[in-house]
Amino acid sequence: SQQGEEDPQALSIQEGENATMNCSYKTSINNLQWYRQNSGRGLVHLILIRSNEREKHSGRLRVTLDTSKKSSSLLITASRAADTASYFCATDAMGNTDKLIFGTGTRLQVFP
Amino acid sequence: GEEVAQTPKHLVRGEGQKAKLYCAPIKGHxxxxxxxxxxxxxxxxxxxxxNENVFDETGMPKERFSAKCLPNSPCSLEIQATKLEDSAVYFCASSPRTSGSxxxxxxxxxxxxxx
Incomplete structure (x- = not known):
């Protein structure tokens, strides 16, 4: 069964607004990663947060991790039309062989 | 190379035909x-x-699917006797797997x- 669930499934915002996506997972993890997928393209790695980290920043991205709630959030600040894409969380479960278990994805649409 | 390369981009097969997909990982991964x-x-x-050894094959369907990574060759994923439900996008990824990441x-x- 799929490890992660993401919400919302879809999000539409105006340029300049912030976008927040949430991810929940089921088992203990080594790390959690966020990826972006533009339509018809491959996955682009955005950020990795380890299980002993609570928050991480990269440019306009802010990721939080709450291992007690088995959840993570991705915040994109000051969104741009170019941020329009699907965003996936992926977990590397403890005891696993590095395979990633993906969430269901959030489709983000940013209107200019 | 600096990027993972996959070929072909698109593949169309009739049910029952064989499909073979290729992946060249990033050099050094x-x-x-x-x-x-x-x-x-x-x-x-x-x-x-x-490298060329299977690390984890727990996700592979028992029948029809096989994969290889041979030295000095692209990795391959082969589906024998394709079925309609095999229609999908197949992604390859590579990792250096360093520093616990x-x-x-x-x-x-x-x-x-x-x-």
């Missing part, structure tokens, strides 16, 4: 992963390799359509 994405959302892990770098995918 010793781990290769194959994932299947159906209907633009759910990703399913298929198999991983450490398994950041994976994905290729552009191969879209398989089974008619």
């Amino acid at each position: 010793s781990y290769v992963f194959w994932y299947q994405q159906v209907l633009k959302n759910e990703f399913k892990f298929l198999i991983s390799f450490q 398994n950041e994976q770098f994905f290729g552009p995918g191969t879209r398989l359509t089974v008619l």
Whole structure:
């Protein structure tokens, strides 16, 4: 069964607004990663947060991790039309062989 | 190379035909992963390799699917006797797996359509 669930499934915002996506997972993890997928393209790695980290920043991205709630959030600040894409969380479960278990994805649409 | 390369970009097969997909990992990356994405959302892990050795094959369907990573050759994923439900985008990813981090770098995918 799929490890992660993401919400919302879809999000539409105006340029300049912030976008927040949430991810929940089921088992203990080594790390959690966020990826972006533009339509018809491959996955682009955005950020990795380890299980002993609570928050991480990269440019306009802010990721939080709450291992007690088995959840993570991705915040994109000051969104741009170019941020329009699907965003996936992926977990590397403890005891696993590095395979990633993906969430269901959030489709983000940013209107200019 | 600096990017994961996958060929072909698109592959169309009639039901029952064989399909073979190729992946060239980033130079220096010793781990290769194959994932299947159906209907633009759910990703399913298929198999991983450490160099030419199978690392984890728990996601591979028992029948019809096979994969190899041979020295000095692209990795391959082969589906014998394709079925309609095999229609998906197949992604390959590679990882250097250093410092306890398994950041994976994905290729552009191969879209398989089974008619």
